[in-house]
Amino acid sequence: MSNIGWKDVLTDDMPVDLAHEIDIFEGQMELMGQGKLDEKVFAETRLRRGVYGQRYDNGQRHDGFESRELDFDEADRIKGPDTLWHAPGMQRIKVPGGGLSPEQLDVLAQVADEYSDGILHITTRQDIQLHFVHIEDTPDMMRRLAAVGITTREACGNSVRNVTCCHLSGVCRTEVFDATPYSEAFAQFLLGHDDVQDFGRKFKPAFSGCESEACGLVMMHDIGYLAQVREVDGKLKRGFKVFVGGGLGTVPHQAKVLSEFTSEEEMLPLVQAVARVFARLGEKRNRNRARIKFLVAKLGIDEFRRLVEEERKTLPHDDRWTAYLDTLPQYEEKPAKPPTFLNGQVHSAEFNQWFETNVYSQRQEGYSVVTVNLPLGDLTSKQTWELADVARKYVGDNVRATVEQNIVLRWVSDSDLPSLYEELKAIGLGDSGAGTIVDITACPGTDTCKLGIASSRGLAGELRTRLTAKSASLPDAIKDLKIKISGCFNSCGQHHVSDIGFFGNSRRSGNFKMPHFQVVLGGRWRDNAGSYGLAVGAVPSKTVPEVVDIITNRYIDERAKGETFQDWIGRIGKKEARGMIQPFMQLPAFEQEPDYFSDWGDPRVFSLGDIGIGECAGEVVSLFSMEISPAESEAFEAQIALDENDPARADALAYSSMLKAARALVRTQFLDVGDSPDRIVEEFKSRFFDTELFFDQYAKGKFGQYLLDRHQNPNPNPDNDSAHRLIEEALLFIEATHACESKVGGNVLVEI
Amino acid sequence: MITPHRLSVKFYFEELSVDAESFIPVFHRWIREDVVPNELLLDVADYKHILDGPAILLVGHEADYVIDFTDGKPGLLYVRKRDLGADLSNALDTTLSQALNGVKLTESDVELQGKLKLRTDGATIVLLDRLNYPNAASNGDGVNTAASAEAQLSDSLAALFGADATVARVDNDAREPLTFELRAPSAPDVDTLLSQLGTGN
Incomplete structure (x- = not known):
C-alpha cells in the first residue's frame, strides 16, 4: 500500500x-x-x-x-x-x-482509540x-x-493555559451578559502571542457572567473576568471587573481586584500589559514562587496595578484589540430545534430524579441545559461518538465541557428531554446526580500523575459508589454538598473550594507508609470560588468514607435552619472540626490493618517511590533557546524539502529559519520586534550586524551577510543548487546566532 | 497488506464468576512477576466506573490487556500497539499468539482458576487504523481495502481455527474502526491454537 x-x-x-x-x-x-x-x-x-x-x-x-x-x-x-x-x-x-462540536467529538473519539487507551478524560479546566x-x-x-479546529498549542508548559468560561454563559438566568465571545477573543489573541512566551509559570484565565454563582471561578484564577455593565456618558457599556493573582496550589490565594471596570475595548490591551509585567518581574528560577499570585502578593495590588497601567501606556497599538468587537453582533448560538414545553406528562421516577439534578432551565423559554454526568470525568471512545450523534439530533454544536468534569448539552428543546434521557441512558450516560454530592471531582492522582501521592480517583470512585447506593435516602441538607479530591497538595482537584475537600499525603506507621488524605472543610464553590476551606487534619485513605459519614451526619444533626455547610464549619471552628476526625488519626500497625497500607483500587503496598518531578517545574531555559529551536527545525525541514526535490520550498524554509534565528536574537534585547521580515532584518542589522556583535573572529560579518543578502535579493526561481547553498548558509547563520547569543549573554529566562 | 497502526482481538468469556475488580491484584502481580513473554507491562488502569466499557486495563508498552464489557459482552481484549510485524499477516499472528497467551494466563491464574473460562470459537478483530484501513466501501481511489483485509483474515484464520471458520465484516458505524467477527465452530483449544502458531509450550 x-x-x-x-x-x-x-x-x-x-x-x-x-x-x-x-x-x-x-x-x-x-x-x-x-x-x-x-x-x-x-x-x-x-x-x-x-x-x-x-x-x-x-x-x-x-x-x-x-x-x-x-x-x-x-x-x-x-x-x-x-x-x-x-x-x-x-x-x-x-x-x-x-466548547465542542459533534464533529470534534467524533475525531476526539477516534484519536482516543487509535493513540491512547480509548478513554477521554474531562479535566477541571474544561x-x-x-x-x-x-x-x-x-x-x-x-x-x-x-483538521477540526482544535489545537493543543500551549495546553501545558509556562504558557497561557486553556481559557475557561462558565458552561452556562449565554443561557444563564442570572448572568449580566454572555462572556463566551469575549473569552474566545481573549484565547485567540493570546495564543502564541509574543508577550506570553516568557512566563516563569503557567497562567490560567477564566471568564464569568455572574458574581454569586460558581460560574467561571474567577477568584481562584491567575486572571479572572467578571461581566459588568456600566453607564458611560449616558450609554450602557459592557466590560469586566478584572481580578488577578488568584490560585490554588499549595498556597491558595484569593484574587485581588485589578480593575473595577475594564471596558470591552480595553480587555485585550490590559491583559497584554499584565503579561508583560508578569514576564518581566515574575519569579523565574524558584518555581514554587513563580505564579503571578506571588508577584501580586509581593508588590501589593496597588503597585501591581500601577505597573500595569504604566505598561499599558507603552504598548504599541494593535488593531486586534478592538477588531473582535465587530464580530460580537454576529455571535449567536443556533438551537437545533424550536422551543417546546414539557407539560402535563407523567414520567418515570428515574426520569424525574434525573430531571431534578441534571436539567437546568435556560433563560430562553422552552430550552434547557442537560448535564451528562460523567463518572470521574471519563467516557469511552464509543460513548463519545454516540454522544456526538445525540448532540447532532438534539442540540447541534451546543456542547460544552465543564469544570466539574462533565459535559453539557445546551439548547435542548424541553419536550425532547424524556427521549434525550432515554438515549443517554442507552449509551451509559444517563446517571443522575449532576452537581450533587455523588458527582465527585478528582484529579488523575496516582493513576497517571507523576506528582500524585494518593489515589484521588480511587477514592472518588469508592465514594461515588457508596453515596450513589444511598442517594435516594440522603437528606436534602447534604445532597448538594460538593466533594473534590486532589492526589497531592497541588490542588488540581480544586479541593480548596469544595464543602468537603481532600488532598493526598502520607504518614508513617512503623516501618510502613500509609496513604492519607488531608481533610479540608468549608470551601465555597459559589461566589466564583468565594472562599477556601479549612485544613483540619489527615486521615488514612481507607477511612475517608467513614469520615464523610461522620461529618455529614453531624452537620445534619447540628445545623441551624438554613445554615450552610460553610457557616456551620465556621461556627463550630477548627478545633471542633478536627475533633470529628480525631478518632481516625490514630494509626494502626501494619499487622493490625494491612488493608490501610494500600490505596483504593491499588493493592500494592503503598510507597512514595513512584513520585517523579512534575513537568511544570524544574529546569531553566532561556527564551532564546526556546525561540531558536523552531529555526533549527525549519532548517531541518528545508533539507527534507530538498531531498524531495522541492527547491522552492527548501529555499523558503531556509530563509524562514534564518529569520526565526535572527528574531530570537533580536528579542534578547527588544521584545517588540514583531513578525515582519523587514523589521526583523532591520533590527538585526542595526543591533548585531552594524555593531559587529554578530561577527566571527575570522569570518567577520560573512554569516550575517547571508541573511541580509537573501532578504534583499530573493531568488525568484531557486533550483536545487541554489537551495542547497542557502540551506548551508542558514545552518551557518543559526550557528553564528548561537555564538553571538553566548557572547552577548541573553538574560531572558524561562522555567519549565 | 500494510501493517495496521494497531490491531486488537477480543475473546469472550463463557463463564465469569468474579467481578472486574478481582483482576486488579492479578494484573499487578503479572507486572511484578513479569509473566508475559516479549512484552513490557507497565501499569493497571481502573475504569470499572464506566458502564459497559473497558473495565480494567493492564497497560503495556507493546500491548494492553483489557477486561472489557463493551456492548455488555464481557471478554478479554488484547490491543497490540507496537512491534506488530512487517505486514497484516505478521500482525495477525503476533496479536493472536499474544492474545491467546493472555487467555491461557487468565484461565490458569492462581487467583482466577475455575472462576472463568474464555471461548475460542469466536472473536472480534479490529484494525485500529482509519488511515490505511478505513471503515468504508472503498478508499476513494476504488480500492476496497476492507474486502482485501477480510479475505486475508479469512485465509489466515481458517488455517488456524478450522476449515469451517468464517470471518465477516461487522456492519458498524463508519467512524468506528474496521471490525470483523470470527466464527469458528470447530475451533481447537487454546494450547492447540498456540502450538499451531508456534508459540505453545
Whole structure:
C-alpha cells in the first residue's frame, strides 16, 4: 500500500499556520532523536504542544515490594530530563470555554482509540486529556485535531493555559451578559502571542457572567473576568471587573481586584500589559514562587496595578484589540430545534430524579441545559461518538465541557428531554446526580500523575459508589454538598473550594507508609470560588468514607435552619472540626490493618517511590533557546524539502529559519520586534550586524551577510543548487546566532 | 497488506464468576512477576466506573490487556500497539499468539482458576487504523481495502481455527474502526491454537 500519511490526507483541512507548527514540532522530535536538541528545550517545546509526562516515565515503578526498572527499548533515548522517549505520556487537548462540536467529538473519539487507551478524560479546566500516548503518535494526532479546529498549542508548559468560561454563559438566568465571545477573543489573541512566551509559570484565565454563582471561578484564577455593565456618558457599556493573582496550589490565594471596570475595548490591551509585567518581574528560577499570585502578593495590588497601567501606556497599538468587537453582533448560538414545553406528562421516577439534578432551565423559554454526568470525568471512545450523534439530533454544536468534569448539552428543546434521557441512558450516560454530592471531582492522582501521592480517583470512585447506593435516602441538607479530591497538595482537584475537600499525603506507621488524605472543610464553590476551606487534619485513605459519614451526619444533626455547610464549619471552628476526625488519626500497625497500607483500587503496598518531578517545574531555559529551536527545525525541514526535490520550498524554509534565528536574537534585547521580515532584518542589522556583535573572529560579518543578502535579493526561481547553498548558509547563520547569543549573554529566562 | 497502526482481538468469556475488580491484584502481580513473554507491562488502569466499557486495563508498552464489557459482552481484549510485524499477516499472528497467551494466563491464574473460562470459537478483530484501513466501501481511489483485509483474515484464520471458520465484516458505524467477527465452530483449544502458531509450550 502507499506511504501516504495523515499529513498528506489532511493538508487541505488544516489551517496553514497550525499545520506548519505541527511540522515544526515533528522536526524538533526528529532533531531530539538525533541528539541535536537540548533535552530541556525539547521538554518545554513538547509541553507547549500539550505533550506531557506521565507516571513511571523515568523508567522506574514500585511494585509494592521494590522499585523496579521498566525495560523500555532505546533506554538512553529521552524526551526531557529523566523522561524516557518510549514511556507513555499524557496529551492535553485545549478546549477554549469547553466548547465542542459533534464533529470534534467524533475525531476526539477516534484519536482516543487509535493513540491512547480509548478513554477521554474531562479535566477541571474544561480540557480533554488522553493517557498512555506514545510521543511518536502525537504529530498525527495533532493533525487530525487541527483538521477540526482544535489545537493543543500551549495546553501545558509556562504558557497561557486553556481559557475557561462558565458552561452556562449565554443561557444563564442570572448572568449580566454572555462572556463566551469575549473569552474566545481573549484565547485567540493570546495564543502564541509574543508577550506570553516568557512566563516563569503557567497562567490560567477564566471568564464569568455572574458574581454569586460558581460560574467561571474567577477568584481562584491567575486572571479572572467578571461581566459588568456600566453607564458611560449616558450609554450602557459592557466590560469586566478584572481580578488577578488568584490560585490554588499549595498556597491558595484569593484574587485581588485589578480593575473595577475594564471596558470591552480595553480587555485585550490590559491583559497584554499584565503579561508583560508578569514576564518581566515574575519569579523565574524558584518555581514554587513563580505564579503571578506571588508577584501580586509581593508588590501589593496597588503597585501591581500601577505597573500595569504604566505598561499599558507603552504598548504599541494593535488593531486586534478592538477588531473582535465587530464580530460580537454576529455571535449567536443556533438551537437545533424550536422551543417546546414539557407539560402535563407523567414520567418515570428515574426520569424525574434525573430531571431534578441534571436539567437546568435556560433563560430562553422552552430550552434547557442537560448535564451528562460523567463518572470521574471519563467516557469511552464509543460513548463519545454516540454522544456526538445525540448532540447532532438534539442540540447541534451546543456542547460544552465543564469544570466539574462533565459535559453539557445546551439548547435542548424541553419536550425532547424524556427521549434525550432515554438515549443517554442507552449509551451509559444517563446517571443522575449532576452537581450533587455523588458527582465527585478528582484529579488523575496516582493513576497517571507523576506528582500524585494518593489515589484521588480511587477514592472518588469508592465514594461515588457508596453515596450513589444511598442517594435516594440522603437528606436534602447534604445532597448538594460538593466533594473534590486532589492526589497531592497541588490542588488540581480544586479541593480548596469544595464543602468537603481532600488532598493526598502520607504518614508513617512503623516501618510502613500509609496513604492519607488531608481533610479540608468549608470551601465555597459559589461566589466564583468565594472562599477556601479549612485544613483540619489527615486521615488514612481507607477511612475517608467513614469520615464523610461522620461529618455529614453531624452537620445534619447540628445545623441551624438554613445554615450552610460553610457557616456551620465556621461556627463550630477548627478545633471542633478536627475533633470529628480525631478518632481516625490514630494509626494502626501494619499487622493490625494491612488493608490501610494500600490505596483504593491499588493493592500494592503503598510507597512514595513512584513520585517523579512534575513537568511544570524544574529546569531553566532561556527564551532564546526556546525561540531558536523552531529555526533549527525549519532548517531541518528545508533539507527534507530538498531531498524531495522541492527547491522552492527548501529555499523558503531556509530563509524562514534564518529569520526565526535572527528574531530570537533580536528579542534578547527588544521584545517588540514583531513578525515582519523587514523589521526583523532591520533590527538585526542595526543591533548585531552594524555593531559587529554578530561577527566571527575570522569570518567577520560573512554569516550575517547571508541573511541580509537573501532578504534583499530573493531568488525568484531557486533550483536545487541554489537551495542547497542557502540551506548551508542558514545552518551557518543559526550557528553564528548561537555564538553571538553566548557572547552577548541573553538574560531572558524561562522555567519549565 | 500494510501493517495496521494497531490491531486488537477480543475473546469472550463463557463463564465469569468474579467481578472486574478481582483482576486488579492479578494484573499487578503479572507486572511484578513479569509473566508475559516479549512484552513490557507497565501499569493497571481502573475504569470499572464506566458502564459497559473497558473495565480494567493492564497497560503495556507493546500491548494492553483489557477486561472489557463493551456492548455488555464481557471478554478479554488484547490491543497490540507496537512491534506488530512487517505486514497484516505478521500482525495477525503476533496479536493472536499474544492474545491467546493472555487467555491461557487468565484461565490458569492462581487467583482466577475455575472462576472463568474464555471461548475460542469466536472473536472480534479490529484494525485500529482509519488511515490505511478505513471503515468504508472503498478508499476513494476504488480500492476496497476492507474486502482485501477480510479475505486475508479469512485465509489466515481458517488455517488456524478450522476449515469451517468464517470471518465477516461487522456492519458498524463508519467512524468506528474496521471490525470483523470470527466464527469458528470447530475451533481447537487454546494450547492447540498456540502450538499451531508456534508459540505453545
